[in-house]
Amino acid sequence: MTSTANQQIRRIKLERLRAGATPRALEICSGAGGLSLGLKTAGFELTAHIEIDPEAAKSYALNFGAGRAADDAWMLPRDMEACSPQGLVTDLGFETSAGESFDLVAAGLPCQAFARIGRSKLRSVAGEEDAFQKDPRASLYRRFLKFVDDTQPLIILIENVPDILNFGGHNVPEEICETLELVGYRTGYTILNASHFGVPQVRERLFIVALADVLGAEPEFPEPTHFLELPRGYEGSRRVALKHVDRKSGRFHEIHDPARTLPEATGTRDALDDLPVIVEHRTDPAVIRRRKVSDVLEYRTLKNGISAYAQQMRSWPCFEAPFGANGHMVRLTPRDFPIFAKMKHGADYPQARKLAEQLFNETLAQRGLSQRHSNSATYRGLRAEMVPPYDPEKFPNKWWKLDPLKPSRTLTAHMGKDTYSHIHYDSQQARTVSVREAARLQSFPDGFNFAGAMNAAFRQIGNAVPPLLGLAVAKTLHRQLTTSSAGAKEADGLYAA
Known part of the structure; x- marks a missing residue:
């Protein structure tokens, strides 16, 4: 009582x-x-x-x-x-x-x-x-x-x-x-x-x-x-x-x-499409290494305008960010960029592993190598450079490429260590999502700031309501x-x- x-x-x-x-x-x-x-x-x-x-x-x-x-x-x-x-x-x-x-x-x-x-x-x-x-x-x-x-x-x-x-x-x-x-x-x-x-x-x-x-x-x-x-x-x-x-x-x-x-659930394209295109991880990785979570970049100008969701994220009361946002940090994982580019929307790790094997075999042929050379240092080194080591049967959901027309899968605190669960749908960008993109998928407005470096920001986002x-x-x-x-x-x- x-x-x-x-x-x-x-x-x-x-x-x-x-x-x-x-x-x-x-x-x-x-x-x-x-x-x-x-x-x-x-x-x-x-x-x-x-x-x-x-x-x-x-x-x-x-x-x-x-x-x-x-x-x-x-x-x-x-x-x-x-x-x-x-x-x-x-x-x-x-x-x-x-x-x-x-x-x-x-x-x-x-x-x-x-x-x-x-x-x-x-x-x-x-x-x-x-x-x-x-x-x-x-x-x-x-x-x-x-x-x-x-x-x-x-x-x-x-x-x-x-x-x-x-x-x-x-x-x-x-x-x-x-x-x-x-x-x-x-x-x-x-x-x-x-x-x-x-x-x-x-x-x-x-x-x-x-x-x-x-x-x-x-x-x-x-x-x-x-x-x-x-x-x-x-x-x-x-x-x-x-x-x-x-x-x-x-x-x-x-x-x-x-x-x-x-109304249909918000898809990832409506959530992310107005954010800056990030390709420096492939063209000039030093730019990404120098970039800070707090650095602000301007929004993209889209031919048909931005989505209602993007507008909401830019104009949340007390957290407005009308011209640009911060958080444009991404992981530098060059081994996997070619795989990201070729993955289909909604594809997961087993498909990614198959693509990696195909790219590896194509490169072997170009260099005049085959399975007969599998014990050579050249073969083993090349494979390590191109093929992820994870067993597809043990890690079926380790990777996942966003579908632009559907909502994302659940973000978790593990993003602080690994963002492969959220690969950007844009194959031209060929990367995992940035801090700001993860924040958008979690519905944090663009004027909301995260303390700490990239990993800490991802962890905080994944942990949040x-x-x-x-x-x-x-x-x-x-x-x-x-x-x-x-x-x-x-x-x-x-x-x-």
Whole structure:
């Protein structure tokens, strides 16, 4: 049951909002700020955040810390396990207590232990089948619930991968919801796909929403705005994730399929075509080596004008970039440029490997060599220069070339080490995507800046909640909060007993 003191804290917050105050948000594990951007744009004040990665925290400060000194406590990285809510508000110089300071508490908790690809890596490293269940990151949601108890928000928002629904046979969101309901929240969770909300990327994410009883409202989730029939692989992943969902509990909200009458999902050409052509990696690699993530290049002028999506990325409020953008760094991998150029749209690593073998055999013939010379140093050296060493059967999805008419596959934090999962659709450019192109595929506006070098920027982008998806969720929450605030007197009457 909710204590009388906690009910009173929530009612006071609701009265404050009814008087016209802006709802205040605390985001835990904020990353560079993809979800925060959605919250800010929807009308929430970014009062505080917690992020352990120094480079991501610096990106957050770059984009949301206007007017603050570089050493301001608000700008610094923090570890949620070493940080208490009261310690946070004290460090930030708030005049309010932790329980008074925040109306919404959100978290994009680390997903490595929950995601199936992360589980496999943990098994490999630890040599144990259940290593993912022992990963300390898997229990951070319990630490998050402690933050909720100390801050008494009106709204709770959690984002993670769908595999958190089937964590070794355990439905973690169901546990979280059960716990929150015991302390006076109405809860719900569902899966949303970023491509259904205008993001040029097929990205499945699990969202949990909890609304304080004092609001007198049930959790809602945004309706899709764009149509895409998901690839078969995503449907299979959904089935695995939903295996342990108990429909009878009423907490799981059935996934809303988009209507075919909606606008088509944003394709990668509409997302990227106005960005600068990058060919220096082949013509003059020194240019790329000298280029910094912060260097700005002008947009392309397109004969038929730019897409609505590109215009949106150029003109996002407070993040406008009307003349050009930064982030035009790409990986220098000369062995593979000829392969990229010949790959078909939508092709993956097995096709790329076949192309590499063909190019290698053609070069052998030109040099008067054949398989008879396979033990020679010349043959082996040439093969190493032209053919990737990965086994196609073990790495079927290691490479992938964007289809210009379809959304991209999911971007991951692994892009910080390897961008071969996103090869540019333009064969003339023959490369993997740039930092800014990855940001566009994630729906970060062009005026959003990333701290650190190329690898750090890719990692931050891959880890982020797509801002457009975050905005869709945040707008729904803001509407519910505004509606509930307007009826605060009625709510007080209901929960005063």
